[in-house]
Amino acid sequence: MSDPNRKGDQLSRSVLVTGGNRGIGLAIARAFADAGDKVAITYRSGEPPAALTELGCLAVRCDITDPEQVEQAYKEIEAQHGPVEILIANAGITKDQLLMRMSEEDFTSVIDTNLTGTFRVVKRANRGMLRAKKGRVVLISSVVGLYGSPGQANYAASKAALVGFARSLARELGSRNITFNVVAPGFVDTDMTKALTEEQRAGIVSQVPLGRYAQPEEIAATVRFLASDDASYITGAVIPVDGGLGMGH
Numbered sequence: 620m621s622d623p624n625r626k627g628d629q630l631s632r633s634v635l636v637t638g639g640n641r642g643i644g645l646a647i648a649r650a651f652a653d654a655g656d657k658v659a660i661t662y663r664s665g666e667p668p669a670a671l672t673e674l675g676c677l678a679v680r681c682d683i684t685d686p687e688q689v690e691q692a693y694k695e696i697e698a699q700h701g702p703v704e705i706l707i708a709n710a711g712i713t714k715d716q717l718l719m720r721m722s723e724e725d726f727t728s729v730i731d732t733n734l735t736g737t738f739r740v741v742k743r744a745n746r747g748m749l750r751a752k753k754g755r756v757v758l759i760s761s762v763v764g765l766y767g768s769p770g771q772a773n774y775a776a777s778k779a780a781l782v783g784f785a786r787s788l789a790r791e792l793g794s795r796n797i798t799f800n801v802v803a804p805g806f807v808d809t810d811m812t813k814a815l816t817e818e819q820r821a822g823i824v825s826q827v828p829l830g831r832y833a834q835p836e837e838i839a840a841t842v843r844f845l846a847s848d849d850a851s852y853i854t855g856a857v858i859p860v861d862g863g864l865g866m867g868h
């Protein structure tokens with residue numbers, strides 16, 4: 620359903636959300652679809668939720684660690700929705716382990732998904748954005764990338780790297796009217812954090828000034844803002860949506 624109050628140039632943009640089949644990605648996809656955009660999501664496993672199809676979203680199977688699958692996904696999306704104008708690089712994984720027990724695979728698979736996978740989808744999206752002379756890219760990082768977290772050296776390194784990646788591209792492609800921003804969520808109620816024990820959850824909540832986890836929709840609202848006309852002069856920013864957990868980092 621399109622929003623009659625939207626500004627003209629925001630109508631029905633081609634939006635891609637990676638990892639949009641569940642969690643934060645699903646909430647982001649819903650937010651754009653509810654506002655009338657043409658939304659494509661990628662999913663790696665399982666089947667996309669029926670709710671997405673009902674919203675008119677295009678679901679494309681794509682593992683972002685495989686460059687050929689990324690190319691195929693873009694071809695399919697471009698054929699149905701046109702070139703991607705707004706990219707939300709959201710897909711990510713954790714493989715938590717203390718350093719001395721962390722294997723090469725634990726480290727490289729997290730980097731390959733969270734950082735190199737993001738590089739793959741951003742690079743491919745930029746082809747169309749350069750031609751269109753406009754584009755919005757939002758990368759989903761984490762408070763952990765700025766703050767650090769024991770047992771998450773691989774994940775924190777991958778998420779911190781997204782900041783340097785986005786800021787370099789903000790400088791490289793600002794003159795082409797493409798913005799690159801990073802959203803750094805705190806702890807959000809999704810499958811990723813369901814893996815934590817009750818004790819771990821209580822420990823985290825006790826450190827969050829707002830005293831609770833975020834709902835995925837609270838991350839989605841900030842992402843949508845960064846893709847809106849109201850954020851036209853924001854690039855290279857890191858926006859925390861973390862209940863105050865990472866303040867000062």
Ligand SMILES: NC(=O)c1ccc[n+]([C@@H]2O[C@H](COP(=O)([O-])OP(=O)(O)OC[C@H]3O[C@@H](n4cnc5c(N)ncnc54)[C@H](OP(=O)(O)O)[C@@H]3O)[C@@H](O)[C@H]2O)c1
Nearest residue numbers: 638642643663664682683709710711761804806807809811
């Ligand atoms: N939850 C939090 O507290 C939190 C906090 C800060 C940042 N984040 C970040 O926010 C993003 C979404 O997190 P979430 O909590 O929604 O996680 P989630 O529920 O575990 O969902 C992760 C999504 O990423 C997809 N994905 C993983 N590896 C992929 C790959 N190789 N190729 C394509 N898709 C892949 C998953 O697809 P499948 O369904 O096929 O596995 C799924 O759609 C992640 O980047 C995460 O690091 C989360």
